Amino acid sequence: MHVVATAGHVDHGKSALVRALTGTDPDRLEEERRRGLSIRLGYAWTSLPGAGDVAFVDVPGHERFITTMLAGVGPVPAVLFVVAADDLWMPQAAEHLAALDALQVQHAVVAVTRSDLADPAPAEARVAAQLDGTSLQGSPVVPVSSRTGSGLPVLRARLVELVTHVPVPDPHADVRLWVDRRFTISGAGTVVTGTLPAGTVAVGDRLGTGTGTVRVRGVQTLGRTVESVSGLARVALNVSGDVTDLDRTGCLTTPGAHRWTEVIDVRLVGEVDRLPLQPMLHVGAMSLTVRCRPLADDLVRLTLPQPLPLRVGDRALVRDPGSRQVWGVQVLDPLPPPLRRRGAALDRARALRAVSGEPDLVSEVDRRQVVDVDTLRQVGVPDLAAPGPVVRAGRWVMSAGRAELAAGQVLQTLAEHDRAHPLERGLPLTVLADRVGLPSPDLVAAVVREPLRVVGGRVMAAAVDVLPAELERALATLADDLAGNPFQAPTADRLRDLGLDAARVAAAAKAGRLLRLAPGIVLMPDADRRAVDALTDLPQPFTTSEARSRLGTSRRVVLPLLEHLDRARLTRRLPDDRRVVL
Structure with missing residues (x-):
């Protein structure tokens, strides 16, 4: 049609x-x-x-x-x-x-x-x-x-x-039907009419009204009852459900596909001299009085009395009811930031001057810096997979400039933390996301660069084995203590003498410099492999007592050591409590 x-x-x-x-x-x-x-x-x-x-x-x-x-x-x-x-x-x-x-x-x-x-x-x-x-x-x-x-x-x-010669609309596009007439038919209920510019409406579809949804019970076009119709077309829809909003919003949309907004930044087309403070905005089949705030030159901000489903690139009219002068309107941003400080209007105008009004991925992400893919779709970006200098992470997209800034912020934040907490190397992704102002830990992981790395949900310096000098000295002394018998774990008193409290032991274990079997029981990091080599010489399977004798240690150490070997799948525990080396 x-x-x-x-x-x-x-x-x-x-x-x-x-x-x-x-x-x-x-x-x-x-x-x-x-x-x-x-x-x-x-x-x-x-x-x-x-x-x-x-x-x-x-x-x-x-x-x-x-x-x-x-x-x-x-x-x-x-x-x-x-x-x-x-x-x-x-x-x-x-x-x-x-x-x-x-x-x-x-x-x-x-x-x-x-x-x-x-x-x-x-x-x-x-x-x-x-x-x-x-x-x-x-x-x-x-x-x-x-x-x-x-x-x-x-x-x-x-x-x-x-x-x-009119371009053929996309039948798979999101529906946005501006209602130009609403009436009631006895036995049928509410009927709305309008011009469907694109997309497809079918019997059984649900369409959004801004705050609720309606169900399409019947579809007519050119006086004929049909199961579905695609734009461009004149349509009459028999709808049921939350119809009260239709008198106010006057539009039916694909649910979740549009962001209903009350503030838009636009470019005016025509001689912009003196604008009325409260002109009439004509968009789709709607006419409403809006508040106009000039930004600079042909750029203005319009505040609407009710939310409407507008997108980047939408065209409308602004009309002065007094002088009857009209201006074309091209929507540049249906989700603009608030203007809260002196000079914010001019700054906003500078940011909008280069905006073409045709929605594209790079332009929208550059202006918003960090944005979720649902918002990009709702403002009208046609191809979310389009190539360009953006960083994608989960449901988020970030501009190249913001990603570069975030990478530097992560590096600086982590360096400051490591200097202040030398025994607690690295920070969780979630903590870093909060500290550098990113909405998702996925975005932090996406900007981690050398010399940083992500390990187990934490970001840390690549040289994680570098420890404070006093801790290095304590570990060297402990290595000397265990040189003669690598499975004779130091006592609590010895650990205290060496200055190896719980925090320092945890830091050394995280750096791979100690094998922590249980609270207060530590060996050198290669002790598990050396234990397997020694236990392999025993007749298989072997008992806990046989393992204790072979390793020359006590039950205090051999029990958590064997449990560690089981977890590491180096040994297997049998039902009779004996074990075999795998």
Whole structure:
């Protein structure tokens, strides 16, 4: 399906032209037909050879209904712009054109209606001059008459060319449906309508409303009941569940795929001179009053009265209700940092000047420094696996600059800790993450560089065997004590004489300089291998007493030593309490 919105001044024949193209009256309300003008959005559709189904969103042209017009144009990428041959270039036509230009709509056909009542040539020249310099410049202009049918075949051909050149939306994209109408049908319940720009909605789907979810009970498009529909399409959804938010948020989205935000940093398109403090923001099918805070030049911050699911690159309109001036809006950051200090606005503007407004992985990560992949998806980054100078760790992505800074911070923090605590070498990843301001220990592990290494969840210097001088002297003395009998562990008194308290023993064991079998029982680090060599000479299996005699030690030492050998899978304990060397 293709969707085309109409635009143009009131009473220039938009609805009559849609009726002539489709055979359906888009004015649904009795009041519209009585007054001869569109008040609410109207819809009609037809099938065009070479294009298939084409739905028309007929918008009101009267100045009182400009917000309704913008609700119809906002989600639609193609426009049928209507001017009358027997009238001048009118204010609402100018306002509609300014809005379309601000939204950067580039796919359009211009129809000069009532060409049977006046020579269309002057109107063609006027509209071409007005389009010059706008996003609609160069659009084909076709004189038509809805009453006689003159020019309609040519217009249909131009519409086929128009819709077939609109980029095809991704049917697998996240759903974001701006609701332009909500009503209740007896026996069915709540029904909402809107233009689905991309993605797919199917019966049974759940869609988010901002604070809750609804379930899709039924899907219709162009008056037909279907199981699913993909954008671009006009859809009507029968929904159940938490529908109360729809009046306020006016949007249905794929759950968890968007971040609903109340503050956005944007770039304005148009002459930025004096901005109103409380302009109207028109986005999707929504119109709401926002607060505007200038940052610098064409960069401003908008504060919304309610959360909306906006992404980087989204286009919208800001409108001054007083002067009727409009500006295009391109969302640069839907999750901006707070501005809490003097000069923060200018600093923020400097950070945003280089932002293109097209979401990409490197740009978003550079600006945010550290961000989780869910947030990147929610703000609209299309390819989370794209190559680039970023550091990935678990569900986190970090900029190259922040990674370099973090690597230095980890090195400095660890050096300071080791100097202050020479017997407690290294720090856990979780502790380091907190000290250097990273949200995950995975990120710390990702930036560890030589001469550091990660061992058992701790970061420590590669030269872990370097110990304080007094401890080295104590270990050398202990090695001399055990040289004659390597399994005669020193007594508690001897350890105390050597200055080997529990902390120093733990440090030496962590550095691989002692074998700690139990509290207060230590041997040299190669004692287990030497014990296996000695026990291999015994008849297998052997008893604990035989092991004690062979090693020349006491039960105080041999019991924890044998348990250590069992744990190290150097020996195996049998059911009768004897052992064999493996």
